[in-house]
Amino acid sequence: MLPSPIPEGAAGFDAGKSPNRVDALLVILAAALYATVALFMVFNGALNIDEGFYGLSSRAAMQGLLPYRDFGFTQPPLFPYINGAVMKLTGFGFIGQRLASALWASLTMALGSAWLWRRRGRLAGLGYVAIMVSGLQWMYFAHIGKTNAIAGFLVLAAVIVLVSRPRIGVQIFATSLLGVVATGCRLPVAPFFVVVWAGLLARNLSPGNLWRAVLWPALFGILLIAPFIAAAPDSFRFWALDIHGESRGVRNWHLDLPSLFPLSPALCLMGLLLPFALLSGRVKVARPLDLVLLGLFVALVCNVLPTGAYPEYPAPFIPSFIFVLSILLADMCTSPRWQSLALMLFVLINLTIRAPIDRAVYGETRKAAEYVRRFQRDSYPFVGSASIVALEAGAPVPDWLVMAPFCCTESIPEGAAAKRHLATPDKIARLMADPRCEVFVMYTLPVRNFVWSMPRFVPISESAVARWKAILSQGYTLEYGDGSYAVFIRRSLYSQPLK
Numbered sequence: 429m430l431p432s433p434i435p436e437g438a439a440g441f442d443a444g445k446s447p448n449r450v451d452a453l454l455v456i457l458a459a460a461l462y463a464t465v466a467l468f469m470v471f472n473g474a475l476n477i478d479e480g481f482y483g484l485s486s487r488a489a490m491q492g493l494l495p496y497r498d499f500g501f502t503q504p505p506l507f508p509y510i511n512g513a514v515m516k517l518t519g520f521g522f523i524g525q526r527l528a529s530a531l532w533a534s535l536t537m538a539l540g541s542a543w544l545w546r547r548r549g550r551l552a553g554l555g556y557v558a559i560m561v562s563g564l565q566w567m568y569f570a571h572i573g574k575t576n577a578i579a580g581f582l583v584l585a586a587v588i589v590l591v592s593r594p595r596i597g598v599q600i601f602a603t604s605l606l607g608v609v610a611t612g613c614r615l616p617v618a619p620f621f622v623v624v625w626a627g628l629l630a631r632n633l634s635p636g637n638l639w640r641a642v643l644w645p646a647l648f649g650i651l652l653i654a655p656f657i658a659a660a661p662d663s664f665r666f667w668a669l670d671i672h673g674e675s676r677g678v679r680n681w682h683l684d685l686p687s688l689f690p691l692s693p694a695l696c697l698m699g700l701l702l703p704f705a706l707l708s709g710r711v712k713v714a715r716p717l718d719l720v721l722l723g724l725f726v727a728l729v730c731n732v733l734p735t736g737a738y739p740e741y742p743a744p745f746i747p748s749f750i751f752v753l754s755i756l757l758a759d760m761c762t763s764p765r766w767q768s769l770a771l772m773l774f775v776l777i778n779l780t781i782r783a784p785i786d787r788a789v790y791g792e793t794r795k796a797a798e799y800v801r802r803f804q805r806d807s808y809p810f811v812g813s814a815s816i817v818a819l820e821a822g823a824p825v826p827d828w829l830v831m832a833p834f835c836c837t838e839s840i841p842e843g844a845a846a847k848r849h850l851a852t853p854d855k856i857a858r859l860m861a862d863p864r865c866e867v868f869v870m871y872t873l874p875v876r877n878f879v880w881s882m883p884r885f886v887p888i889s890e891s892a893v894a895r896w897k898a899i900l901s902q903g904y905t906l907e908y909g910d911g912s913y914a915v916f917i918r919r920s921l922y923s924q925p926l927k
Contacts, residue, residue: 480815486512506612525573579744604644623723679736694774797821812869853892
């Protein structure tokens with residue numbers, strides 16, 4: 429059984445003060461700290477190239493279009509709908525998408541800290557917030573327009589279901605639902621839920637539990653994911669599965685421990701200390717924490733060991749790892765003084781790493797979007813590799829451009845490419861040369877443009893790039909450029925730059 433909550437005196441309550449008033453003040457301060465750092469990341473976090481297609485796919489889903497059938501999308505199908513539903517409130521733009529992520533990150537923070545506060549005392553709850561907020565790289569990745577925040581929230585919700593130990597039937601139902609939704613948003617979280625599913629079944633094996641463990645995941649998968657696959661099975665296989673395998677040939681690097689350290693230095697330190705605490709007998713990982721830790725470690729290995737993994741891939745598991753290790757820390761350090769010292773150490777080591785910051789990127793995106801709104805007529809869709817600008821401008825995009833800049837192929841004939849919502853270099857050239865195309869927006873950084881041929885991510889041929897350059901030089905004028913974007917307008921529409 430989990431230990432009972434720490435008594436109020438051990439949790440650090442000040443004598444002579446009303447606990448309710450003190451608690452309310454501390455909650456407000458913790459929320460203000462999180463909100464300050466979160467909003468800074470929302471407005472100043474460096475642009476991630478994937479934010480464009482995540483935002484456009486969410487907008488397309490809210491317009492009634494289906495992933496795979498109507499546009500390409502490199503993840504399972506649920507994220508555009510969940511993200512899009514939130515963006516209907518926050519706005520379909522650069523900041524609106526990041527605010528949608530901030531909603532899930534804030535719920536993650538609130539859920540973890542509230543459970544720890546109630547079950548392990550005030551210090552554990554506040555310490556969780558402090559460790560998470562001071563992990564600046566995690567705060568960055570959780571507040572950009574990607575799947576990290578919602579996946580992290582769903583994994584933590586499943587962890588809390590397990591450690592709260594409701595009836596086994598409730599555990600199987602809840603983790604099945606959360607697992608299908610989480611996997612339907614981000615496929616690499618699936619190993620965690622597979623381990624949890626197998627562990628729950630192995631520890632509670634009975635005909636009834638076996639039936640539940642098979643029924644609920646199958647039912648939720650059939651209801652939530654299968655219809656998208658059935659609507660376009662070939663396109664689903666290409667975008668959600670094949671493209672990731674094909675790209676491994678050029679993504680031939682492997683992550684090492686130093687590359688993982690910046691994402692959460694405190695977690696790395698806690699992970700290094702855990703074996704010593706276990707061997708010394710100071711910590712015992714009892715059920716169900718052992719199953720949770722096993723699931724998290726298996727998921728971590730599956731995310732970081734394959735060829736071509738990026739250092740941000742473990743981001744959805746950081747909140748749950750910190751949550752579990754915070755429980756163990758509270759159980760080991762019964763003295764508030766030692767617990768406070770340990771928390772200070774973890775916060776300080778987190779603060780040794782900075783987040784990717786670009787204070788100009790939001791303003792630059794808004795300015796590039798102004799040119800699109802000013803010069804491009806609504807009768808012709810946005811054309812360009814800088815898809816985040818199309819999102820910010822509210823401009824229509826063709827089906828093949830939703831996945832820009834990962835939407836061009838030289839290895840698939842044009843007819844077959846169109847069925848998979850891809851464009852060939854020739855098709856892009858024709859659209860650029862069409863007199864109705866009055867604005868072309870690309871990234872300043874060359875590697876972010878139409879330079880990769882799908883699905884293998886091999887470089888586009890020099891002849892295709894030369895043709896695009898020739899069309900730009902003959903028919904367009906560079907109207908605006910900055911550290912993020914280059915905006916070209918058709919020469920026949922040339923006017924003075926916006927002030």
